[in-house]
Amino acid sequence: MRTIVFVDxxxxxxxxTGKGYELTPEILMQAIQKYAERNNLTITGIYLYANFxxxxxxxTQTSFEKTNVFTRHVFGKNNYANTEIRKNAADVELILEAQEILITRASTFDMFLLFTGDGDFLPLARKxxxxxxxxxxxGVNGSIHHGLQAFGDQQGFFEEFLNREVDFKPDQDIEQGIRILAQLQLxxxxxxxxxxxxxxSEQLQRTTPQVKELIRHALRxxxxxxxxxxxxxxxIGKTKIYLLNLKHPRVQDVLGDKVKELQERYLKLGL
Incomplete structure (x- = not known):
């Protein structure tokens, strides 16, 4: 069955991410390919929408493009001050392009495969x-709008094809994290x-969710x-930064003589 894939x-x-899974472009594409083979689907195109x-x-956009995915960058907000987030921007772009294909190229496919759990796509599915x-x-099990479940909803798809992240304890990386941040600041x-x-993320070889958990732990x-x-x-005239608490005993133990160098650097920054 000739199939076009749309990915929110x-x-x-x-x-x-909220369920503890790490989703990368490579993992997602492998999962879609396995699913297509199992269900005798011929994928004629994959369109993927995100604020890259x-x-x-x-x-990730480059990684997707290398696997012949048609990516659509839909920005959520620009970098100018006092601008609001463009809510549902990716949803609108996906729906418009899907309808255009439906109207102009109906003879080239037999099925739409929608990766989403968002109820905003219910009118599109009906159309x-x-x-x-x-x-x-x-969609992700437990996060699928009830109205979409009538449209061939395959609950458990991701739980079957993806692996959970290894149990992560942020404290095991905290000392190396202190060294990395200190070296950057120097x-x-x-x-x-x-x-x-x-x-x-790069130096600890951790995923973005794991690094965020590490930072939350360090801030707490x-x-x-x-x-x-x-x-x-x-x-916008300002940016968010992280500093090391140079009075913290653990920071002092890890950095030793570098604490004094960082104190001088912080003074120059006016902090």
């Missing part, structure tokens, strides 16, 4: 079926929170401190 990536990613400016999706096409909806004028999280224990730092080069 942020909806799926958010649902799985999100740091959690850093470099596809009204045009005589098959439509199946696949080498740069200041370290924005985004840069800090990316560095921790007052090992890290969070500030808004003024930067006139940015449109």
């Amino acid at each position: 990536y942020e909806n799926i990613w958010t649902g799985l 400016d999100r740091e959690e999706f850093w470099r 596809i079926r009204a045009w005589g096409k098959e439509v199946w909806v696949i 080498n740069m004028a200041y370290v924005a929170s985004t840069k800090a999280r990316l560095a921790l 224990e007052q090992i890290f401190l969070q500030y808004e730092f003024p930067d006139a080069s940015l449109k």
Whole structure:
């Protein structure tokens, strides 16, 4: 059966992250391929929608493009001050493109496969079926709108194909995290929170959700401190940064003589 796939990536990613799963482009594409083989589906195109400016999706657009996925970057907000989030922006783009394909290329496919659990797609699913096409909806178990469950909902799909993340205890990485943040702060004028999280993820070889959990733990224990730092080069005039609490015994034990260097650096920043 000739099938076109539409993926509401942020909806799926958010649902799985909340359940302790790590979703990467490679894992998602492998799961879709296995599912297609099992159900004798011929995938003629995959369209995936997300705000790729999100740091959690850093470099994922390239990874998807390398697997012949048609990505659609839908920004949630721009970088200018006093701008509001564009709610449901990806939903609107997906629905418009799906309807365009439905109307102009109906002879090229037999089925739509929608990866989402968002009830906003219920009118689209009804429209596809009204045009005589098959439509199946696949979402994260427990996060699927009740109205979508009548459309071939395959509950448990992700739990079957994806592996849970290894149980993560943030305290096991905290000392290395202190060293990484300290080295960044000694080498740069200041370290924005985004840069800090990316560095921790790369050097600790942890996923974005794990790094966020590590940072939350460090902030709770007052090992890290969070500030808004003024930067006139940015449109919004400020950015969020993490500092090490140089009075914390654990920070002092890990860094030793480097504490004094960091104190001088913090003074220069006016913090």
